[in-house]
Amino acid sequence: MKKHENWAVTEPSRSRLKLEFGLFFVAIPVIIAVFFPPDWMFPSLFSFTALGIVLLHFTRGFYWAELRYNWRNWSWKDLLVFSVFMTAICTSIVMLTRPEAAYFLLINRPELLAFIWAGYPIASALPQELLFRSLFYRRYHAILPQGRKVYLINAALFSLAHLMYWSWIVAIMTFGGGLIFSWAYRKRGSFFYAVLLHAIAGNIIFAVGLGIYFYSGNVNRPF
Helix, strand or coil: CCCCCCCCCCHHHHHHHHHHHHHHHHHHHHHHHHHCCHHHHHHHHHHHHHHHHHHHHCCCCCCHHHHHCCCCCCCHHHHHHHHHHHHHHHHHHHHHHCHHHCCHHHHHCHHHHHHHHHHHHHHHHHHHHHHHHHHHHHHCHHHCCCCCHHHHHHHHHHHHCCHHHCCHHHHHHHHHHHHHHHHHHHCCCCHHHHHHHHHHHHHHHHHHCHHHHHCHHHCCCCC
16 A cells, blocks of 8 residues: 655644544444434444544545555455355354345345345445545554554444344344455555455355344344
């Protein structure tokens, strides 16, 4: 990934970034999950995403053109291994927890599954990667720790953003996804690769039946 110039971050700026970071990645997802009704989920997420894109646009040193850097830094073998692994894991989970939902859309509503497959990469995977990879690492790099710890923080916050589903399965899967997508973005230096893996993962989830846990109509709050 192309490097940008470094600049000094004063203490007031650092404090402001910490506050902004906490509000955006912690407070807002918790408020949405705890206080907003499930049928408000998508309008809330739309507003959350729009705010994140605005913050990214006004991030010093960020250029939209950098999203295409190293876009081809992946291989078909990588995608095949990831797809097989995801399919095996997701199938195992759905068979253990909700066997009646296994491959339901693929068998009974292929037209709906095709619609999800066409829309998920653009409507879900892309904006999520803008917020949790580009915005997270580009805007808040000055207050983030170095080394592997930052991957864990990113994955934890990505999982927290899905708290609205109130599912331990969603929490675990999004944490694992956060680690993988961060690796693609940071180690491969490719935003495109992160979006591609995210899109594949999401489409597999809905194909095998795990989408039942990612549907707002099935949300059951524990309170």
